[in-house]
Amino acid sequence: MTLSAIAIDDEPRALEVIQMHTAKVPFVKLSATFTDAFEAIPYLQEHKTDLFFLDIKMPDISGIEFLDCLRDVPMVIFSTAYSEYAVKGFDLNAVDYLLKPYSLARFTQACNKALEAKQLRHNSGQDNIQATEPFVFVKTGYEKEKIWLRELRYIEAEGNYVNYVLPDRRLLSRQSLSDALLLLPDRQFVRIHRSFVVAVAHVHKINRNGVWIDGREISVGASYEGELDAIRMLLKF
Known part of the structure; x- marks a missing residue:
């Protein structure tokens, strides 16, 4: 094709x-x-x-x-x-x-x-549809699951795995956080800690220690403070 x-x-x-x-x-x-x-x-x-x-x-x-x-x-x-x-x-x-x-x-x-x-x-027989929402496919076990990027809140590293956190579920995939970040659009998803990548659009609160998404505080790592400033600029906080 x-x-x-x-x-x-x-x-x-x-x-x-x-x-x-x-x-x-x-x-x-x-x-x-x-x-x-x-x-x-x-x-x-x-x-x-x-x-x-x-x-x-x-x-x-x-x-x-x-x-x-x-x-x-x-x-x-x-x-x-x-x-x-x-x-x-x-x-x-x-x-x-x-x-x-x-x-x-x-x-x-x-x-x-x-x-x-x-x-x-x-x-799916819908080749006449002209546009599509952004998404990624994530390998979970022996299968691949589709994730709509508008639903993805953050990604959390757990050893050799990462969890893709959505409003209603978490998808566990065997990959590094760096590899997961490569799948995602620049600046819409930002790494703020060695264990966390966050969806900028879902950040609803920021302070000097981290960000809040869906009521959860996610701390910023000492070497990622510049990324926190970038999020502030993007969201005009």
Whole structure:
């Protein structure tokens, strides 16, 4: 299965990076690039497109405003150099969010999520659905379970395992906390302790010692105090 993609970014260098990365991802075909979002509209009227790589902050129109102009919205991977936009991801049906500058490995992870989403829709007979909520698949024992990112509160390390904590259950997976963090969108999930990664959107209280999620206090590690400042900036605490 192949994904037909376009990229929209007002910075030519950013488009060059996407071109270089997609050249190394065999299942993504980058069909066109645009520095002006409005120039992409006639192209989309003539060509079926599975996936957008879309900058959020552009001079004439934001990526979010551009999507509002479209009738049928393909899957979207947002990219931005501004971390404050990452939290908005929970309110938008995007596959993933890349914080510039991003690595080839992080870019490939985002593409894999888009491919899984297309395969899921195809297998369920819903290939005509244009957008999907962001999610990850997590291995639990011999199975894989789907986790909607809007539901994930935090991840807690337990020895050689991690617990993905959701409102109604905990999913235990054999992996490191660092590996778990690689599956998640930049800045939407932040490591604040050697044993905890938290969902920024679900933080409802912060003090100098840690954060609160669903009434539970999660302490910040001494070497992660800078991440706590980043959360304050994102949530404007």
